[in-house]
Amino acid sequence: MGKSHVLCQSTLKFAISTWMRILICVLGQSKVYEEASELIRDILNVDISAPQIQRVCNYYGEQINPLVKANIETVIPKLETKDKRDPTYVMMDGSMIYTRADGWREMKLGRIFHGSQIVDIQQNRREIQESIYVSHLGSVEEFLPKFERHLVPYKNKVIIGDGAAWIWKWAEDNYPGATQVLDFFHAKEKLVILAKHQFTDDKKRTQWVTHQAEKLLDNGVEQVISTLKTIRARNDEAKHAKQKAIDYYEEHDDRMLYRTYKERGLLIGSGPIEAAHRSVIQQRMKLSGQKWTVKGANAIANLRCYRQSGAWHIIENIVAAA
Numbered sequence: 001m002g003k004s005h006v007l008c009q010s011t012l013k014f015a016i017s018t019w020m021r022i023l024i025c026v027l028g029q030s031k032v033y034e035e036a037s038e039l040i041r042d043i044l045n046v047d048i049s050a051p052q053i054q055r056v057c058n059y060y061g062e063q064i065n066p067l068v069k070a071n072i073e074t075v076i077p078k079l080e081t082k083d084k085r086d087p088t089y090v091m092m093d094g095s096m097i098y099t100r101a102d103g104w105r106e107m108k109l110g111r112i113f114h115g116s117q118i119v120d121i122q123q124n125r126r127e128i129q130e131s132i133y134v135s136h137l138g139s140v141e142e143f144l145p146k147f148e149r150h151l152v153p154y155k156n157k158v159i160i161g162d163g164a165a166w167i168w169k170w171a172e173d174n175y176p177g178a179t180q181v182l183d184f185f186h187a188k189e190k191l192v193i194l195a196k197h198q199f200t201d202d203k204k205r206t207q208w209v210t211h212q213a214e215k216l217l218d219n220g221v222e223q224v225i226s227t228l229k230t231i232r233a234r235n236d237e238a239k240h241a242k243q244k245a246i247d248y249y250e251e252h253d254d255r256m257l258y259r260t261y262k263e264r265g266l267l268i269g270s271g272p273i274e275a276a277h278r279s280v281i282q283q284r285m286k287l288s289g290q291k292w293t294v295k296g297a298n299a300i301a302n303l304r305c306y307r308q309s310g311a312w313h314i315i316e317n318i319v320a321a322a
Contacts, residue, residue, distance in 0.1 A: 014056055016048070021056055021319050024048065026312075028057035029303035032287065054296070061299025063318050064306070068149055075318070076150055077132050077311035079114055087115040087266060088154035090178070091273035092147065092167055095281055097137070100291045107285070107301060108143040110134040111276045112150060115158075115265070128272055132309045133280050135301040137294055140166045148174065160270050162186040163248055168255075182255040183270040188213050190245035191224075197238035198231065219259045225249050280308050 014021065027036035033050035040048050067075040079088070094106040113131040121127045134150050136143035151157070157178035161167040163186060171180055191209045199205035215224050228246050233239035249256065258268050284304055285297060292300075306315050 014052070014059075016056070018320050020046075020048075021060070022316050024053050024056045025060055025303055025315060025319065026307070028053045029061075029300055029307055030284065032290075033057075057303060058296050058299040060315065060319055060322065061302040062295060063322060064302040065146070065298070067318070068146055071149060075314050077306070077309045077314065078153055079112065079117075079130060079132060081114050081116060083116065085156060087156050087158045087179075088151075089113050089115065089267065089272070090151065090157050090159045091270055091276075092161060093164075093270065093273045093277060095277040095286075097281070097285050097297060098291050099137075099297065100293055105137060105294075107135060107137045107277075107281055107297065108140070109273065109277055109281055110143075110147040110150070111273045112154070113272070115267075118267075130310060131272075131276070132311075133276060133305040135281065135298070135305050137292075137297045137301065140170075144170055158266055160267060160273075162270060163252065168252075179261070179266070180255045181261055181266065181268055182252040184216070184256075184258055184268040186270070187216060187249070187252075187256060190241070190248050194228075194231075194238060194241040194245050197241050198234055216256060217258045217262075219257050221249050221253045221256045225253075276308075280304055 016024070023040070024036070027039055030036075031039065033053045036053050037048055037050045040046055064075065081088075090110070090112055092108065092110045094108050096104045097107050099105050111131050111133055113128050117129045117131070118126050119129060132150055134143075134147045136146055157175055158181060159167070159171045159175065159178050160181045160183060161171075162183050168180065171178060188209070191212050195205045195209045199208060212224050212227065215221075215227075225246055228242055228249075231238075231242055233242050261268050281301060281304070285292065285300060303315065306312055
């Protein structure tokens, strides 16, 4: 069977029914196009080629950006909360995907979630039940306005990030009243790198890193900076790592009040955005042999963000209206 099938009738776009176009978008954002085509054939006995699935996904994925840019509220997912004091976590990061024209390029991803959505599911293991994801393959100047349109409803923002200058410049310029937290594990990594070059004894190295990290967790960044300045570097690598750590801590010292943050019940790590890159972007877009156009990558990432945000009804509405 082909386009004569009943599921492919009575449409204005692609000669495919609204229901089938929605199904194609669901499968295309989850599976490589060839596999999506095989699934439709095996389950529904309908032949829709991989290139057709790609065209449908690209078309509807591309519809999202201009609608968001126009501030159409019905296409912007929202998180619900009953407590105005509930912190809204804002995280951003990038990961690389392979493009046809330019090789490896960075896909920006933002994640938004409420503190009340963090639940303990096992000892020492937490899960975030609901998040909003926003992506863009392109410049920071293109990504940030798109991301900001999703932040409008939320007041008590907690911005957590690594040392990327663009994140903190954006935070200072646009949300000066927000709580800013430098990811603790990136901060600790500076100690690990220095210790690797400074100490030859594994036990001494581990003890030193642990001791300095404990100081950081106790709002002791100034103590750690003082300690670093007294160290006599044993080689050029240690000297370089020492200065990098000092510069990093001095630049971000007001974002390293980890004891204060924990006393407020706040997260101090950016693990949720790193996990989001794996689940939202890389599971579909970093498979062996994949090469993306910029438009195709942004379209599929858009669809995946809405799917993972629990906002697929918005995509269904876009498909039905288009």
